[in-house]
Amino acid sequence: MINNKHFYIKPFLINFVVILLVQGLFCSIFFQAAFAAPNNSATKKYDALLVEYNKLKANKDKVRFRHNWEKIINDFDELNRSNDKALATKSLFQQAKIAESLSQYTRASQDVKKAISLFNEFIKRYPKSEFIDNALYSRGLLLLALNSETAAQKDFELIIAKYKKSEFVDNAKSELEKIKKDKPKVANPVIPTTNDKFEALHTELLNNSKNDQKNTVKPNIQENKTTVNNEPDPDKAQKLYAQAVKEWKETQTKNSKAVKNEVWKKLAEDFYQAYLTAPNGEVAPKALYQAAKAYESLALRTQKNADWEQVATSYLLLEKNFPENSLADDALYSAALIFKDKLKQVDTAKVHFSSILSLSKKGDMYGKAQKQLSSLTAVNAVNVAKENVSKKNTKLEEQKEKNTEPKVDPKVDSKGNSPVPTRLVEQLGLDIKTIMIDAGHGGKDPGAVGNGLTEKKIVLNMAKKLGEKLTKMGFKVVYSRDKDVFIPLQKRPMFANSKKVDLFVSLHINANPDSQVSGIETYYLDVASNSGAIKVAARENGVSIGKISDLQAILADFMLGSKLSESRDIAKLVLENMKTSVRGGNLKVSDNGVRSAPFYVLMGAKMPAVLVEAGYLTNSNDLELLKNDLYLQKITDGIANAIMIYKKNITNIAQR
Numbered sequence: 001m002i003n004n005k006h007f008y009i010k011p012f013l014i015n016f017v018v019i020l021l022v023q024g025l026f027c028s029i030f031f032q033a034a035f036a037a038p039n040n041s042a043t044k045k046y047d048a049l050l051v052e053y054n055k056l057k058a059n060k061d062k063v064r065f066r067h068n069w070e071k072i073i074n075d076f077d078e079l080n081r082s083n084d085k086a087l088a089t090k091s092l093f094q095q096a097k098i099a100e101s102l103s104q105y106t107r108a109s110q111d112v113k114k115a116i117s118l119f120n121e122f123i124k125r126y127p128k129s130e131f132i133d134n135a136l137y138s139r140g141l142l143l144l145a146l147n148s149e150t151a152a153q154k155d156f157e158l159i160i161a162k163y164k165k166s167e168f169v170d171n172a173k174s175e176l177e178k179i180k181k182d183k184p185k186v187a188n189p190v191i192p193t194t195n196d197k198f199e200a201l202h203t204e205l206l207n208n209s210k211n212d213q214k215n216t217v218k219p220n221i222q223e224n225k226t227t228v229n230n231e232p233d234p235d236k237a238q239k240l241y242a243q244a245v246k247e248w249k250e251t252q253t254k255n256s257k258a259v260k261n262e263v264w265k266k267l268a269e270d271f272y273q274a275y276l277t278a279p280n281g282e283v284a285p286k287a288l289y290q291a292a293k294a295y296e297s298l299a300l301r302t303q304k305n306a307d308w309e310q311v312a313t314s315y316l317l318l319e320k321n322f323p324e325n326s327l328a329d330d331a332l333y334s335a336a337l338i339f340k341d342k343l344k345q346v347d348t349a350k351v352h353f354s355s356i357l358s359l360s361k362k363g364d365m366y367g368k369a370q371k372q373l374s375s376l377t378a379v380n381a382v383n384v385a386k387e388n389v390s391k392k393n394t395k396l397e398e399q400k401e402k403n404t405e406p407k408v409d410p411k412v413d414s415k416g417n418s419p420v421p422t423r424l425v426e427q428l429g430l431d432i433k434t435i436m437i438d439a440g441h442g443g444k445d446p447g448a449v450g451n452g453l454t455e456k457k458i459v460l461n462m463a464k465k466l467g468e469k470l471t472k473m474g475f476k477v478v479y480s481r482d483k484d485v486f487i488p489l490q491k492r493p494m495f496a497n498s499k500k501v502d503l504f505v506s507l508h509i510n511a512n513p514d515s516q517v518s519g520i521e522t523y524y525l526d527v528a529s530n531s532g533a534i535k536v537a538a539r540e541n542g543v544s545i546g547k548i549s550d551l552q553a554i555l556a557d558f559m560l561g562s563k564l565s566e567s568r569d570i571a572k573l574v575l576e577n578m579k580t581s582v583r584g585g586n587l588k589v590s591d592n593g594v595r596s597a598p599f600y601v602l603m604g605a606k607m608p609a610v611l612v613e614a615g616y617l618t619n620s621n622d623l624e625l626l627k628n629d630l631y632l633q634k635i636t637d638g639i640a641n642a643i644m645i646y647k648k649n650i651t652n653i654a655q656r
């Protein structure tokens, strides 16, 4: 019996424990599902992404790099598939809104299209969501930016008809009115995607040089169709302008507080209409300038970004269409200031300040622009340094975490370094393994020519020397050309991207009308650092110095994906090592420093990229050097050493 008793109690106890356990398990699942949902990991990730996004928007340095935006946007993908419908809904909505913000920042059509497709998906999947009116309104604005007015109109009409209590009804109504009036939309010009724009500008530059036409750059503005189709009417433009000036003067005499916003807006539009009526007429530049001034009066009151953008656009339009006009440099300077102080787009501001340096007329804004540029560059350098320090600290922390693992690694050396860092360098995509050597020019394009030498031949010789040296050092080498063939400039960085190389080195020989100018210099891609850099960029790009301002303007887009600080570091190392190597061979060469400029051949490269100018064909000292095979060997040895030092440095940073 005792045994039996035990026999019965035991299973009961076991059953009881099992029941408790199972119940507990169910309970905990139930509790988690029913009450703990707001704290689950998906919700945490959603919150973290929003925090990350707000940090990005607040960080002026990071906000200009496309990959920072795209990372956050892509990270929402996983949450969109969540079983928690409320979470999936707001996640997709946020993703679309952030894509919309990116498109407002870049104004690139690819980004506008991406945002539209996300809103399409949202509207299709969650037609009853509380955010639906907001989504329709955003999509409407994005469609307008693409000039799809009919589709935009449908979205605005739907908001008014179906969501009568929505806070977006008033805005939708005013957008509809604008569409019906078919006003010129100055506020949101959409710039074609990076590549389209690159191609378009390139074609335009080629056409311009062929036809020798100046000032044919069209504004990025969708103009009033009826006006564009009409013949220009200078007399009417004169009258409209005179009328607007009269109204402007009357407004000036009034107490500014008594003037309503609408008055400034109407004045701006009247001046703009005067410009459109005869875009090449005598009053056109003045009309644009006045339009900008009137928008500025409006923006000063509203302090809205959209209004400031309108001011900047009008100024830029003036400079684009009338670069020879005496108002051009003032307009450009004013636009740059707005980008810097009001729109907080420092990079774009830099581009426009820099464009002032390349205007053909050196106006009174030249010195001012130079000052602005140097102060902005100094601020930028400090920010880059800060970011590098914080990157280093993050790596240190990651490293510490890994080192505290209790496992003993036999490969740990005396300093306590484990082999992990090398992998870390790879994970961070920093390691240099494959290098593209780009011998400049070739085929029908000889590059600089002088004193019996051609640039294309010298640089091909250098490319082969550099390739041999790097291969011996253990690098993999890819050549953009290994014979005398013509390769268009813009194809070279694209080729480097497709080959997934880690570093792009472009080799060149310089020339200058002044035979006294001599020496070596290295370049990285940024706005031009001085007028000498503009001259070199103009020559290497095969465009006039005046056209460099267009290149500066499109540069901002390419900067989003460029490895600016890495390129600058490598450019410094290359210059230092070329100098040391050449002087070690008892040869004399002068050092012109590291410079930045907008080079076609570096634009669009996704890896660090540097351009080397190894001396001037037009200078007698440099000419003797360039004829000397020892000099070319020393130059290429210097470049190779610099690359090796850079590779070791980044590995050491990760190991420290």
Ligand SMILES: [Zn+2]
Pocket (backbone or CB within 6 Å): 440, 441, 447, 448, 455, 507, 508, 509, 540
């Ligand atoms: Zn060249």
